[in-house]
Amino acid sequence: MYDFNYKRASSVDEASSSVSNADEGKFVAGGMTLLPTLKQRLAMPSDLVDLADIGELVGITVDSGSVTIGAMTPHALVHASDDVKNAIPALSKLAGLIGDPMVRNRGTIGGSISNNDPAADYPSAVVGLGATVHTNKREIAGDDFFTGMFETALEEDELVTKVIFPTPEKAAYMKFPNPASRYAVVGTFVSQGPQGTRVAVTGAGPYVFRQSDMEAALEANFAPESVESIKQDDADLNSDIHASAEYRAHLVTIMAKRAVAEANG
Amino acid sequence: METTNVSMTVNGKQFSANVENRTLLVQYLRESLGLTGTHVGCDTSQCGACTVHIDGLPIKSCTILARQVEGKDVTTIEGLADGDTLHPMQEAFRENHALQCGFCTPGMVMSAIGIVDRNRDELDEKTVRHELEGNFCRCTGYHNIVKAILAAHKDMTT
Structure with a gap:
């Protein structure tokens, strides 16, 4: 790897100012995507500011209407939490499908959504449940947080502190994983609850998006048959060695149908 | 530097x-x-x-x-063995011949202990295979690895 500066921040404010004072600063959470990225020099920040010592960023709180997950909470904790399993089983399941056990012990929700990989799992839950992303500066609605491939509404020195998920009446996540990387070739998160009826799709496009035709059909009747004949337009979908845009479009419908069936129990 | x-x-x-x-x-x-x-x-x-x-x-x-x-x-x-006494997971890999070339073995053993730790109450073959998703054996010798982990689970939890 190339040489860079490394600093451990002891507070959110210190982390933020360290990144703004650097030539090109970058926060490191679990590092499960960032370190491989640095190895390949796909990104070459001058300074890494490690968030691992900021204890307030780790933790899960569940109350009657929502589940709050601290930005530095690893996927393994979200997956294993009985409180999350009871409140939003789909969220627990999603966390357990990310990467592999070792990756889940290090990777965090804050890192995942801030990186906004087109095939990451968590963005679909943030949009699919209508979550709110809290940062050191403001609150951002989940629908406004993801703005492009690897792009978010975050400013350079802004960091996610926690994500608050409203508890849905029903929800499910269905994913067609790439067999090697476990990233989503297509993942569909469906829910019905205080945030309305939602269908959020990851893996298929440049970044997570809502499938409004399916949402309207499910609003009328939340049943697998409602979505099975709705075709996803493949015009703006990803096409690579793993799957063509046409195949991904096909998978959006299949995954949505299966997710609705699972959400209905 | x-x-x-x-x-x-x-x-x-x-x-x-x-x-x-x-x-x-x-x-x-x-x-x-x-x-x-x-x-x-x-x-x-x-x-x-x-x-x-x-x-x-x-x-x-x-x-x-x-x-x-x-x-x-x-x-x-x-750090697993206690002097000449192998850790139960190492012993199970030895007993079940859970290695071929041996390159992946250290990582397999360390991961396998994590699998037992996460599933102390109950562990079946399907769970072992699923939770081994982060470890590759390029000799494709998974069968005996799975057997070894199930055997070690018994040793480590009784």
Whole structure:
């Protein structure tokens, strides 16, 4: 790897100012995507500011209407939490499908959504449940947080502190994983609850998006048959060695149908 | 190149050494401490040959900087046996011939202990196969590895 500066921040404010004072600063959470990225020099920040010592960023709180997950909470904790399993089983399941056990012990929700990989799992839950992303500066609605491939509404020195998920009446996540990387070739998160009826799709496009035709059909009747004949337009979908845009479009419908069936129990 | 002193407990002993910021934990273990049981297979956090335990949790040591492990408690494959007595998971791998070329074995054993830790009450073959998703055996000798883990689970939980 190339040489860079490394600093451990002891507070959110210190982390933020360290990144703004650097030539090109970058926060490191679990590092499960960032370190491989640095190895390949796909990104070459001058300074890494490690968030691992900021204890307030780790933790899960569940109350009657929502589940709050601290930005530095690893996927393994979200997956294993009985409180999350009871409140939003789909969220627990999603966390357990990310990467592999070792990756889940290090990777965090804050890192995942801030990186906004087109095939990451968590963005679909943030949009699919209508979550709110809290940062050191403001609150951002989940629908406004993801703005492009690897792009978010975050400013350079802004960091996610926690994500608050409203508890849905029903929800499910269905994913067609790439067999090697476990990233989503297509993942569909469906829910019905205080945030309305939602269908959020990851893996298929440049970044997570809502499938409004399916949402309207499910609003009328939340049943697998409602979505099975709705075709996803493949015009703006990803096409690579793993799957063509046409195949991904096909998978959006299949995954949505299966997710609705699972959400209905 | 600027170096910083990093201290951590490895296999019960306190170590410290100067490292560059970019030094990976696996390089620190292999090159600074001479603990070459931890292998580098892919160096892209896919194959799991570099798996060690940090504060009791399996982690891929090729995807964490040595500086991120400052003050933590690391266990490598060298730290499992008690003198000449193998750890029950190592013993189960030996008994079941759960290796062919042996390259993936240190990571398999470290991961496998994590599987038992997470599933102490009950462990079946399907769960073992699923939770081995982060470890590749390129000899494709999974069958005996799965057998060994199920056998070790019995030993470790009764």
